[in-house]
Amino acid sequence: MEFALLNGSIIKRSEAKVDVEDRGYQFGDGVYEVIRIYNGKMFTVAEHLKRFVKSAEGIGITLPFTTLQLTEMLEELRIKNNLQTGNIYMQVTRGTAPRNHVFPTGDVAPTLVAYTIKVVRPLENLKSGVKAILTEDIRWLRCDIKSLNLLGNLLAKQKASEQGCFEAIQHRGQDVTEGSSSNIFIVKNGTVITHESNHLILKGITKDVILDLCNNNDIPVQERTFSLAELDEAEEVFLSSTTAEVMPVIEINGKKISAGVSGPITQKLQNLFEKEVEKQCGLLVDKVI
Structure with missing residues (x-):
């Protein structure tokens, strides 16, 4: 069974769904990162998360978690999926709101998703x-x-x-x-x-x-x-x-x-x-x- 991270919770990957009005789906309104795993360990994870935060800030998204929390959640996800060699993919979008080119106002929470991929070295x-x-x-x-x-x-x-x-x-x-x-x-x-x-x-x-x-x-x-x-x-x-x-x-x-x-x-x-x-x-x- 594969697991995914959705807004802070690790759930069955088959159950990790987002709304059709998520701005990532409709506008590409979000950013992403890919972190490499060797021998069950994340390589340059601090550098990747620093860039993730910077990219999010660059389009006006405030991440709902600290880098320490993200690191801990990604490691938990890696362990749940027993990933030894491969990638962790993660992305954050501006969240779900009625379709409008202008950023949504009010209490719209970002959508954070992550999952693992088994990939051997090329x-x-x-x-x-x-x-x-x-x-x-x-x-x-x-x-x-x-x-x-x-x-x-x-x-x-x-x-x-x-x-x-x-x-x-x-x-x-x-x-x-x-x-x-x-x-x-x-x-x-x-x-x-x-x-x-x-x-x-x-x-x-x-x-x-x-x-x-x-x-x-x-x-x-x-x-x-x-x-x-x-x-x-x-x-x-x-x-x-x-x-x-x-x-x-x-x-x-x-x-x-x-x-x-x-x-x-x-x-x-x-x-x-x-x-x-x-x-x-x-x-x-x-x-x-």
């Missing part, structure tokens, strides 16, 4: 690398908010899927922003480069882990805008996300990157990332390197 892709396409970034200008409104991301990801690719690398004009569900990194002259964390991209939790790993292990790193031309000439390209970890990109629009194999800096960061996971969550049985 070891084959982490070892062999993935293919990507390029697409114009058509999303709104507050990508730093992890909003439920993901149509732009979905259209980009679907376009990539239809072309047999894992990811769509988005760009605004000549400037690369991020993937449809990931942050993008290039390696140029031995330096790791990724877009600065501003309103044009989501401030990735895994991205921040990678930046710390670079700074602590003498790997030159820059947070700055880089161009399509720099992407095309990159020595290595990789992407990061909660579920994709540090994943090599070996082909973009049919052109091979790094001779079509994972590059040395990407591999070093994969190794360092696994060590960080083990530091927080215990020994990993299967490893990339």
Whole structure:
């Protein structure tokens, strides 16, 4: 039997229902987070919940629980579902109210939902690398908010899927922003480069882990805008996300990157990332390197 969290109560997942007038359903009026589980432990949970709170505040939603309460409830949910490897998905919406573009007034409580998903590590892709396409970034200008409104991301990801690719690398004009569900990194002259964390991209939790790993292990790193031309000439390209970890990109629009194999800096960061996971969550049985 699977369980879900609904407004502070853990109940049977089959019984976790929300009203048809919930603003998340009608407007995408809410935010979400995905937290990775390794060895039955939540990885970077504090960082994810901090971003969750910030995203909610960014659209004027006050969470009905503290981060400590959320942490305890998510752990209880993980235990109830006996999740050892996978994800916890959580979202909060502005709540249920008669349909109106204007925010509801009065005593309307936010709707908080969370559930678990069993997901193994994508070891084959982490070892062999993935293919990507390029697409114009058509999303709104507050990508730093992890909003439920993901149509732009979905259209980009679907376009990539239809072309047999894992990811769509988005760009605004000549400037690369991020993937449809990931942050993008290039390696140029031995330096790791990724877009600065501003309103044009989501401030990735895994991205921040990678930046710390670079700074602590003498790997030159820059947070700055880089161009399509720099992407095309990159020595290595990789992407990061909660579920994709540090994943090599070996082909973009049919052109091979790094001779079509994972590059040395990407591999070093994969190794360092696994060590960080083990530091927080215990020994990993299967490893990339």
